[in-house]
Amino acid sequence: MTSRDRILERIRAGAHHQVPRPRLPEAPAPEGDLLELLQDNLTLAAASHQRCSTQELPAAVAAYLQRNQLPAKLWVSDEAGLVDFHHPDIELHHESPGAETSAALTGALAGIAETGSLVLHSGADRRTALNFLADHHLVVLPVRSVVACIEDAWPLLRELPDWPRTVNIITGPSRTADIEQTIQMGAHGPRSLHILLVH
């Protein structure tokens, strides 16, 4: 008998397959405009955001870097919608991020209005490390990708051709309260999370 068998045998002594599966509470159905709710909740989660058109995106990113006195360098994800990203003043990087990565630009599969979260996933055209190694994480989210609640994100993932190795649901920048219970941003991941809501 293997350890697996022994553990399962002990479990079977106490698992009788009788307790029915309860009905889960209804997923919350937020009232009002989802985009507005998302924006409010982004702010609550300490993420900043702005709206712009696809054409305005490069300029908006450049302005963000300047505003935050960041080097004019950007690690860009290669996913559809961003492969062609270009701005004359910004030096673009497509290699793995490292200690020097000041800002990264990625897309997102969805934005969750209920919680102010973004759903990102791994794939052949993107790097998960970008979401965590940059000081500033800029995320492009098409306004049509806003969903109401967490439950709405799961079908979108199930529809992907392959289930991704990594799914990141990101709600605000990295933070810690491990020193005297005071919240500090930028523990190991991004100090700032900025969402570009494009229409």
Next chain:
Amino acid sequence: MKSTSVHFHANARAALNDPVLQDALKRLKAGFVVKRREALEGLPDFPAMREAASALKKHILDHLDIYLEQYEAAVRRQGGEVHWAEDAEQARRIVADLCQRQGLRRVLKGKTMVGEEVGLNEELEAAGLEVVETDLGEYIIQLAKEPPSHIIAPAIHKTRGQVGELFSNAHDNDMSGANAPELVAEARRVMRRHFLAGEVGITGANFLIAETGSNIIVTNEGNGDLSATLPKMHIVVAGIEKVVPTLEDATLLLRILARSATGQRMTSYTTLHTGPKRTSDRDGPNAYHVVLVDNGRSRMLTGPYRDMLHCIRCGACLNHCPVYGAIGGHAYGWVYPGPMGSVLTPLITGLDQAASLPQASSLCGRCEAVCPVAIPLPRMLRELRFDGFDQGHVSGRGLLRTWAFLACRPRLYRRISSLLLAAARGLARRGWLPALPGTGAWRRARDLPAPAAQSFSDWWRRRQ
């Protein structure tokens, strides 16, 4: 980790007299308790969600074998491997072997309580591996060579000054006198080097999803994500009770977890990891292993402690426990403190090693009231007291039995109590008793009023 729960009394006394710890505990109350309350005010459905979460957990435990097998199959489908560990030693060995077989030496650890439970670090270090705790709180206590004192805020007992000292000694930087932002920046700087050099990432799991074979980790710092993404191998260590059927089920638990723990609606990072990196993926580990840890859990399924397996490790019962609030986590002597620890520690390490823990409660019930999965913690503490009494771990048995003998004989009881009352009244000074034999413990913190001149029973008899 070796338990010092047998020394609970001495540990508790030391904690009560530690001014630094007492300051930290005050912050805890102001922090977690207030934030949780505010978070729940925005969630009117909380009672219904709590009930549903508890019912869901009951359903899962009653089908635990089925869901674990489903989960295992799903992990395999995604190219991962599942290992089953019956006890702590086996869990440690599996993890150490996985690292050693691949010749991987630099280990990044995300915060894992089950890792603490099975004593992972000691084993890995003994095997010659370099282990770095990447969660800031865990890193601090790793430097201090201490166990965590809280399940979600492991270094809650440390002050800024102490952290500065620890960093100064460990890093090439003088950090004494640094403020919190400077300390966080320092940790970030040092940890970056480790992240980029790490070869194995070990994380825990808040949930295992049977449907997809994913593990979910819920964090705020992002250290768990970096530990799971950058190294060549990702090892997940998780208790067998962590499995849930679907993502929708996990969503219900996620909604109550962060609110109960830190008062957030969602923590910064809720991450699903499923198998190793796909062939075409740009990053991610090449190998993905899950170690399912039993270590006494399957035994808890039969018998009165089953509901303890509902626990989602949110820490709310610690934060609201007046005993934890008075003495902090270390006094409990093992990795799980507070009410949930007072139940789990005796169950995992043996009641003879931790007989005081279930006694060290006024059974005020606040833990059960705040528990997001409605675990009847006071009932379990009482059950453990029953077991402790039956196994001879309760002091004062003679006294108890004498009292019970008298309590079943009202007339004798009355006669003896009248005598005692008369004696006590004679010794009383202005309505209060002086230091009499047998009153020492009570009088350590408070005075004892004199009993009444005439008991109610006597009054009633005269009145008839």
Next chain:
Amino acid sequence: MSSTVGLLVTCLADLYRPQAGIATVQLLEEAGFRVVFPDQTCCGQPGYNAGDRDSARAIAQRVIAAFEGCEAIVAPSGSCTGMLRLHYPQLFRDDLSWQGKATEFAARSFELLEFLDLHAPELAPPPFPFRTAWHESCSNLRELNRGGAGPRWLKRIPELELCAAGDPEVCCGFGGSFAVKFADISGRMVDDKARGFEEAGAEALVGNDIGCLLNIAGRAHRRGYPLRVHHVAELLAGTAADDPGLGGVR
């Protein structure tokens, strides 16, 4: 014909605060009940909480038998009512012959204020001219779900100034033998509690659990904080205003 109520006075009120029992009798009789006081000692909680189920069962069986024939059992204590109502049935969960009796007994058991809410809602208590805080016991709050019932009664007492103090969710640290087995921890808890009442400027403390009240009164006395401590029944029956309270010879 008036119905018969059995009084379970509780061991602590019997020895430490007979005034609470006397006031309870007065209130019940004024509400039109015939009060009986069967032979009794204690509800069995000390043994139960120490893990001694056998002792607790033996005592519980005596209590259940002693109150046979009473339409209701009333105890001036949240904690003892919790024992009768919730823990007696638990004690006999594996004993078919007693399980039914314990459950039926539990259904007839009431905490005093709960009973008055049902049967004497019009009761008009006399004045009590003190700034008064209510002590919410944990059993009241979480076992009986009767949080707030005490203050509601206090608000009906003329000249009583109700003062909110401390956090009513937090335990005073009594917990029966916990107070002596873990005297240091309990001492910290009761100090926090007593300080809360002191900082709120309470002149009187009122509750329905003599155990907690002894604990807090003892700590207040040690702190040198003059606090008159009463059982709520004394206020409702009108015997408190001229009495110095627990431990008091003032």
